[in-house]
Amino acid sequence: MKARRNLMWPTLLPSASAGDDFRPTATLEMLRFRAELLRRTRDFFDRRGFLEVETPVLSADTVVDRHLDPFEVEVGRSPLDTGKGGQATHAGRPYYLQTSPEFAMKRLLAAGAEAIYQIARAFRRDELGPLHNPEFTMVEWYRAGDDYDAGMTLLGELAETLFGRGPAERISYREAFEQFVGLDPHTARTDQIVAAVRDRRIDAPESLSPADRDSWLDLLLIDLVQPQLGRTRPVILYDYPAMQSALARVRDDGPRGKVSERFELYVDGIELANGYHELTDAEELVRRNVQTNLQRQLDGKRPLPSESRLLAAMNAGLPQSTGVAMGFDRVVMLAAGAKTLAEVMPFPFDRA
Amino acid sequence: MASYSTSDFRKGLKVQIEGDPYLMIECNFVKPGKGQALYKCKLRNLIRGTVLDRTYKSGDALEAADIEEVAVQYLYRQGDQFIFMNNESYEQYELTVAQVDDAWKYLKEGMGCSMILFNENPLSLTPPNHVVLKVEYCEPGAKGNTASNVTKPVKVETGAEILCPSFVEIGEMIRVDTRTGEYIERVKE
Numbered sequence: 236m237k238a239r240r241n242l243m244w245p246t247l248l249p250s251a252s253a254g255d256d257f258r259p260t261a262t263l264e265m266l267r268f269r270a271e272l273l274r275r276t277r278d279f280f281d282r283r284g285f286l287e288v289e290t291p292v293l294s295a296d297t298v299v300d301r302h303l304d305p306f307e308v309e310v311g312r313s314p315l316d317t318g319k320g321g322q323a324t325h326a327g328r329p330y331y332l333q334t335s336p337e338f339a340m341k342r343l344l345a346a347g348a349e350a351i352y353q354i355a356r357a358f359r360r361d362e363l364g365p366l367h368n369p370e371f372t373m374v375e376w377y378r379a380g381d382d383y384d385a386g387m388t389l390l391g392e393l394a395e396t397l398f399g400r401g402p403a404e405r406i407s408y409r410e411a412f413e414q415f416v417g418l419d420p421h422t423a424r425t426d427q428i429v430a431a432v433r434d435r436r437i438d439a440p441e442s443l444s445p446a447d448r449d450s451w452l453d454l455l456l457i458d459l460v461q462p463q464l465g466r467t468r469p470v471i472l473y474d475y476p477a478m479q480s481a482l483a484r485v486r487d488d489g490p491r492g493k494v495s496e497r498f499e500l501y502v503d504g505i506e507l508a509n510g511y512h513e514l515t516d517a518e519e520l521v522r523r524n525v526q527t528n529l530q531r532q533l534d535g536k537r538p539l540p541s542e543s544r545l546l547a548a549m550n551a552g553l554p555q556s557t558g559v560a561m562g563f564d565r566v567v568m569l570a571a572g573a574k575t576l577a578e579v580m581p582f583p584f585d586r587a
Numbered sequence: 588m589a590s591y592s593t594s595d596f597r598k599g600l601k602v603q604i605e606g607d608p609y610l611m612i613e614c615n616f617v618k619p620g621k622g623q624a625l626y627k628c629k630l631r632n633l634i635r636g637t638v639l640d641r642t643y644k645s646g647d648a649l650e651a652a653d654i655e656e657v658a659v660q661y662l663y664r665q666g667d668q669f670i671f672m673n674n675e676s677y678e679q680y681e682l683t684v685a686q687v688d689d690a691w692k693y694l695k696e697g698m699g700c701s702m703i704l705f706n707e708n709p710l711s712l713t714p715p716n717h718v719v720l721k722v723e724y725c726e727p728g729a730k731g732n733t734a735s736n737v738t739k740p741v742k743v744e745t746g747a748e749i750l751c752p753s754f755v756e757i758g759e760m761i762r763v764d765t766r767t768g769e770y771i772e773r774v775k776e
Binding site for chain 1: 594615616617618619620621622623624625627640641642643644645646647
C-alpha cells in the first residue's frame with residue numbers, strides 16, 4: 236500500500252511565503268497513512284500476545300553509548316526563577332530524555348513481564364538531517380525466552396507485515412563485507428581496513444584516528460555495504476563486530492573471531508531497526524560502561540552514569556530475551572516511497 | 588578567526604580550507620545507529636571553481652571564510668590592471684584581466700559594480716545587470732531592415748564586440764545584459 240502524496244490540507248492554500256512555517260510538512264493523506272501503519276504495528280504485536288507498555292521518557296538513567304548523546308534536562312527549580320538561584324538537578328542527579336526506552340523495558344522483563352512493546356518518543360542530540368530528527372518515534376519490543384534466531388524471525392515477520400515485500404533475507408556482517416568490500420571484518424588487521432577505505436577513494440575525516448577500527452569499518456559499511464542491502468526484499472544484517480556490541484551478547488567463534496549477537500534491518504539501503512540477543516550479565520555491563528565512558532572522554536565528551544537501575548534489575552535476574560528498536564518515521568517514509576522524514580512528520584525539528 | 592563546528596554545517600556556508608575560500612554546496616548527515624556521526628560535504632572553491640568532497644566527523648570544525656560583498660566604482664584602466672574604489676572606505680583595488688574576467692566588456696569609468704572580498708582582497712567582480720554602451724564601429728546595416736533576427740557584430744566604446752540587430756548604427760547607444768552578453772535595445776540619449 237502506498238500513500239498518494241498530492242492531497243492538500245483542506246483549509247490551507249499551498250504557499251511558500253515567509254512566515255509560513257506554521258504549516259505541516261506532511262500532507263494530510265500522509266498522516267492518515269502513518270496512522271494506518273501505527274495501527275498495523277499495534278495489531279502485529281497484539282495478535283502475538285505482546286503487552287503495550289509506557290515507561291518514563293525522562294529518566295535518571297540513560298544508555299551509555301560512545302556515539303549517542305542524550306539531552307540532559309534540568310529538573311526541580313527553574314534556572315529562570317531568580318528568587319533563590321536555580322537548582323539544576325533533582326536530588327543532585329541530572330535527568331535525561333531517553334535515547335530509547337531500553338532500560339525501563341528491561342526492568343519490566345526482570346520484574347516478570349514476558350512480551351512487551353512500546354511506541355515511544357526518543358531523543359538524540361546533534362542528529363539532524365534528511366534521515367534524522369532529534370525527536371523521533373521508536374517502536375521497541377522484547378520477548379522473554381527468545382533466542383537470537385527467534386528475535387530475527389520476529390523482526391522479519393514485522394518487516395513483511397509493514398512493507399509487503401516478502402520475508403526478510405539474512406546476511407551476516409562478515410558475508411556482506413566479503414561480498415561488497417572483499418575483506419573479513421572480524422579478522423582483518425585495522426591497517427588493512429584503513430587501506431581498503433583509501434583504495435576505494437572513500438573520503439575519511441582527517442581527524443579520524445587510524446586506530447579507530449569501528450569508525451573505519453563504518454566508512455566501508457556506509458559507502459559499500461548499506462546501499463546494497465534491502466533493494467528488493469528487506470535484509471537483516473547480523474553478527475556485528477564484537478567491539479560494536481553495545482548491549483548485545485558476544486559469541487566467541489574461535490579462530491573466526493568474536494562477534495556480537497546484534498542485528499539490523501535494512502530496506503532500500505536504509506537502516507531501520509537494531510536488535511540484540513540481550514546481554515544479561517550485570518558485571519559485563521559495568522565493564523562495558525566503564526570502557527565506553529573512557530572512550531567518550533577520549534572523544535572529548537562527558538561520561539554518562541555507569542550505574543543505573545538496569546544494573547540492579549540484571550542482578551535480580553534478567554531472563555534470556557531478544558529485543559529490537561525500530562525507527563518508525565523511517566518505516567513510514569520507506570513504505571510511502573518518500574525521501575525525507577519531513578514528508579512523514581507534520582512538524583520536523585526546524586518547525587518544532 | 589571564527590569557525591564553524593559540524594552542528595553549524597549547512598548548505599551555503601562559506602569556509603576556508605588551506606587558505607582558499609569554499610562554499611558548502613552540499614552537506615549530508617550520515618550516522619550508522621551505533622556509529623560515528625559523519626558529515627559528507629561537497630565544497631566549491633570560490634577561486635578555481637573546483638569541487639572538493641570532504642567528510643567530517645562530529646566535533647570537527649572549519650574556519651569561517653571572511654567574505655563580504657562591497658559596492659565599488661570603476662575608476663580607470665592602467666595597462667593590465669583595472670582600478671576600482673570602495674564606495675565607503677575609498678580604498679582602491681587593482682584587479683588583473685583574469686580577475687575581472689568577462690566584466691571588462693562593460694566597464695565604463697565611474698560605473699558602480701559589486702565586488703566580493705576574501706580576507707579583504709578582491710575575489711570577483713560583478714557589473715550592473717544592464718549597461719548602456721556607445722557603438723564605436725559597425726558595418727552599415729541594410730536600409731530599412733528592422734528585423735531583429737538578422738545580427739552583426741558591433742564594436743562598442745569599451746573595445747568589446749556585441750552581437751546586435753543589423754539596424755544598429757555607429758554613434759547609437761545600446762543597452763546590454765551583462766549576465767548573458769546580449770543586446771537588449773537601443774537607447775535614445
